[in-house]
Amino acid sequence: MDTIISESLKNAILYSEYRNLVSDLVEKKSTTGNEKTEALVNYTILNDRRMKRWDKTVKISEEMTSKIEKFNKKVTWLVISESWCGDAAHIMPVINKAVELNDNIDYKIVLRDENDALMDQFLTNGGKAIPKLIMIDNETNAVIDTFGPRPTVATNLVNDYKAEHGSLTPEFKEDLQRWYNKDKGQSTLEDLVNLLD
Numbered sequence: 001m002d003t004i005i006s007e008s009l010k011n012a013i014l015y016s017e018y019r020n021l022v023s024d025l026v027e028k029k030s031t032t033g034n035e036k037t038e039a040l041v042n043y044t045i046l047n048d049r050r051m052k053r054w055d056k057t058v059k060i061s062e063e064m065t066s067k068i069e070k071f072n073k074k075v076t077w078l079v080i081s082e083s084w085c086g087d088a089a090h091i092m093p094v095i096n097k098a099v100e101l102n103d104n105i106d107y108k109i110v111l112r113d114e115n116d117a118l119m120d121q122f123l124t125n126g127g128k129a130i131p132k133l134i135m136i137d138n139e140t141n142a143v144i145d146t147f148g149p150r151p152t153v154a155t156n157l158v159n160d161y162k163a164e165h166g167s168l169t170p171e172f173k174e175d176l177q178r179w180y181n182k183d184k185g186q187s188t189l190e191d192l193v194n195l196l197d
Contacts, residue, residue: 012108032083034113040084047089054093071196074138076106088131094185151187
């Protein structure tokens, strides 16, 4: 496990590099990941717009800001993602805003399909759900905690819907996007602050 994490960290990129990568893919009409379908290319385009919006509009309350600023351990938040992932587009800019408040937290990103061994260590209900944040102690390389693929509130919405309907419909996925827009990153911030407690 240690080796897998060390190798992944070597290949990781910064959030700013990830944002540039996604913008470049939009220009090339492409996407990250092993599959390059038209649908995934379109999601990448949509997600680039979403991230641009969240990069500008995410607000963090004074209470949450002070909790994030107080954290005094050196950690890395390693996030597994792909450009086509809708949840990631709503969550990753929020993570970035939180990290900007504390120099003790490094924010690094790796792509899921290029990091199978890592992803396989952090499955959600047996699936390769992303984004997945792995909180790593910088001194020991030990995994302290994880977050994702969605904030707790959204996870509960998804689980309740699946329990009732068996699977997620396109309509539900649209409802979930609306939920993210209304929530404005606040549920994600709450979960991130809990990671730091």
